[in-house]
Amino acid sequence: MNLLVLYLLLLKASLTSFSGLGSLPMVRNDFVVERQLLTDHQLNMAVVAGRTGPGPYGLYLVCVAYLVGGVPGALMGFLALITPAFLVIPLMRWIGARADIPRVRSAIRGLLLASAGLLLSSSVPLTLDAFTGVFSALLMAASFAVLTFTRIDSAWLMLGAAGAGLAASLFH
């Protein structure tokens, strides 16, 4: 895939999301559904790789770009990941003075809610791909509960899940 196209596709996904994993629906649509450059399993692996190390959750974009275009692709993914961040500089001047206007606040709210619905839609096939039986379902539920109801670092969660997967494999 042309590196410029790769950058632009990832930039589009990054520009239309407002959280690390918020770009996932757009990425899945462009790379899995429309262009079939990745499978759901590969996308899942990219998300895992992005969440395993330190740094922001959006790093999975770099892993997606690496899978599609190798190291030069990863560089494009990195640029697409950081480019939108610099919009905050003009925003500090512009929205800083208007953030309390109800209509601006409502538009942002509408955007966030639509993003949540899209993330929900993308999570269904990725969850089905990760589902391999009762054990994986228990791990999913435990992961959800730990992140929602406790303040345990997600790195510990990933480590625990890897250990549980290993233990289950040895047990069987």
Next chain:
Amino acid sequence: MKKLTEIFFRIGNTTFGGGYVTIGMLGRELVDTRRWITAEKFDLAFALARVTPGTNLIAFCAAIGALICGTAGAIGAVVALTAPSSALAVLIMQGFQSWQENRIAMAAIGGTVAAVAGMMWATIWVILRPHVGGLTWKGMTRNLQVALIAGGAFVSARIFGITPLPIILLGTLIGFLWKDERP
């Protein structure tokens, strides 16, 4: 500038747990310990990073870097925070690919894949939770808005296969027209 880059490099690449943990560590260092920035400016950067497209943490770092050292500070902070961890993520991805035939490694990775699926559902809840209202008239109106926009986006994408961009634009337009009545 050198010290600023060093702080973002150190905190950004050694802190696990995502944006909120890293932002907390940066606040402790830049506001409480070094007093390079006021708590008010820190809060403004945090609020605006949440409405900036892309990853909130990276936008937050750009805002703090710009407030302290201008545009060069923004670039330095963002690159110091993300470049090393991006390289590490690619190395982890390479490891995953070369372990495809290793049954033990794949069992461990299978566990983390399941955990990440749970994390996605937790992320959805984190996004939706602040917008869910109570059982009052105003709360129910807010819940209706959540159900219509988030539920509509889900159905449009999942059932009708509509691409994300028009759904996001329509959600923003509905939000703009359906004014938030909060004080």
